[in-house]
Amino acid sequence: MKRTAVDLWVGIFVVGGLVALMVLALKVGNANTVSAGRGYRVTAEFENIGGLKPKAPVKSAGVVVGRVESIAFDNKKFVARVTLLLDKTYEFPKDSSAEILTSGLLGEQYIGLDGGGDEQLLKDGDRLTLTQSAMVLEKMIGRFLFNKAAEGPAAEKQE
Amino acid sequence: MIDAIRQVGAKTVNGIWKFGCATRFSFTMLARSGMCLRRPQLVLDEIYFTGVLSLIIIIVSGLFVGLVLGLQGYETLKRFGSAEALGTLVALSLVRELGPVVAALLFASRAGSAITAKIGIMKSTEQLSAMEMMAVDPHARVIAPIFWGGAISMPLLAAIFSAFGVFGGYLIGVVIIGVDSGAFWSQMQASVDLREDVMNGVIKSVVFGVAVTLIALFEGYDTPATAEGVSYAVTRTVVTSALAVLALDFVMTSFMFTGV
Numbered sequence: 001m002k003r004t005a006v007d008l009w010v011g012i013f014v015v016g017g018l019v020a021l022m023v024l025a026l027k028v029g030n031a032n033t034v035s036a037g038r039g040y041r042v043t044a045e046f047e048n049i050g051g052l053k054p055k056a057p058v059k060s061a062g063v064v065v066g067r068v069e070s071i072a073f074d075n076k077k078f079v080a081r082v083t084l085l086l087d088k089t090y091e092f093p094k095d096s097s098a099e100i101l102t103s104g105l106l107g108e109q110y111i112g113l114d115g116g117g118d119e120q121l122l123k124d125g126d127r128l129t130l131t132q133s134a135m136v137l138e139k140m141i142g143r144f145l146f147n148k149a150a151e152g153p154a155a156e157k158q159e
Numbered sequence: 160m161i162d163a164i165r166q167v168g169a170k171t172v173n174g175i176w177k178f179g180c181a182t183r184f185s186f187t188m189l190a191r192s193g194m195c196l197r198r199p200q201l202v203l204d205e206i207y208f209t210g211v212l213s214l215i216i217i218i219v220s221g222l223f224v225g226l227v228l229g230l231q232g233y234e235t236l237k238r239f240g241s242a243e244a245l246g247t248l249v250a251l252s253l254v255r256e257l258g259p260v261v262a263a264l265l266f267a268s269r270a271g272s273a274i275t276a277k278i279g280i281m282k283s284t285e286q287l288s289a290m291e292m293m294a295v296d297p298h299a300r301v302i303a304p305i306f307w308g309g310a311i312s313m314p315l316l317a318a319i320f321s322a323f324g325v326f327g328g329y330l331i332g333v334v335i336i337g338v339d340s341g342a343f344w345s346q347m348q349a350s351v352d353l354r355e356d357v358m359n360g361v362i363k364s365v366v367f368g369v370a371v372t373l374i375a376l377f378e379g380y381d382t383p384a385t386a387e388g389v390s391y392a393v394t395r396t397v398v399t400s401a402l403a404v405l406a407l408d409f410v411m412t413s414f415m416f417t418g419v
Contacts, residue, residue, distance in 0.1 A: 010206045012211075013207075013210050016315070016319060017314070017315025017318050017319055020315070020318040023322045024254060024321055027344070028250045028348070029254075064349075
């Protein structure tokens with residue numbers, strides 16, 4: 001086959017385009033984080049998940065150890081059931097606890113895992129029993145105001 | 160008064176007529192693109208013409224769009240004390256929107272206008288008719304290779320644009336301003352999703368490539384056989400494909416990025 005300069009340039013162009021796509025996929029995107037084949041699933045039930053969304057990170061001691069896979073509503077117990085996909089390289093005791101935290105004042109919400117002291121380790125399909133719901137700002141303010149209001153008249157009477 | 164209404168009606172009917180012709184033109188072209196498989200050299204030449212020759216403008220504009228995004232984004236994010244989110248801002252805006260759309264607009268004005276002028280002049284100098292006389296099908300020999308060349312080039316150009324844009328944002332953010340390099344990349348990777356963002360951007364650029372090339376080819380093929388006709392056709396190509404890209408972008412965005 002006859003080779004021309006056009007072929008060379010087209011080759012350079014196509015390879016360059018594919019390299020750019022690879023850069024976008026690997027360097028910019030997150031193609032190299034936990035995928036379904038290399039992880040195990042754990043469920044946790046929360047009374048209130050606040051603004052937690054699927055794909056939010058699961059962190060332990062600040063290190064990302066997995067992601068939130070799905071969020072469903074349990075219609076019998078009226079709680080949110082969150083499925084976590086954890087990286088296989090990280091193992092946690094069975095009595096680990098999960099809580100919903102916020103990164104920064106306005107940041108996204110994530111799940112924090114605290115390791116427990118159990119001998120047995122979490123396996124695929126296990127359920128985390130110790131959970132703590134997200135803080136809802138309105139409820140906190142409501143409680144604060146209620147406490148203040150209850151304090152007010154009592155303080156006056158003492159005088 | 161009656162005349163004005165009549166004109167509106169005529170314009171509408173004319174537009175629908177033209178749309179129908181364009182659809183028939185596209186189907187004819189697709190049905191006869193078997194020749195591109197047997198003679199891939201034809202498509203390679205067109206990739207060279209539409210893709211390789213557009214590389215310079217795509218790379219330079221991508222770099223500068225990234226630089227500007229880095230500067231503007233930093234100035235705004237600094238106020239909220241979250242300059243590390245600069246990577247997220249630059250990458251998401253490039254991969255989702257700016258990459259495909261700006262690359263398609265540049266592609267329309269750089270390659271689309273050239274395609275229209277080429278086909279238009281071939282038609283007005285009766286080269287297309289001459290081919291038919293010689294039993295060479297102009298759809299298969301000239302038009303289909305240009306279409307496939309454009310449709311293949313455009314997604315690659317958009318990817319190159321986005322990659323250089325991210326590099327531009329990195330240059331401004333990390334090298335010049337001094338945002339932490341690790342935070343820049345890790346925040347970017349945490350928020351850019353392979354399927355949701357990168358793949359949707361690629362789908363967008365494929366659709367834009369097909370749309371711009373089809374518009375350019377049809378405007379050239381449909382041009383009146385005069386010098387003035389060709390010049391109008393080139394103008395219409397740039398205007399129509401810019402509008403089509405922006406409208407399609409809105410429609411696709413509203414389908415792709417809802418919920419979550």
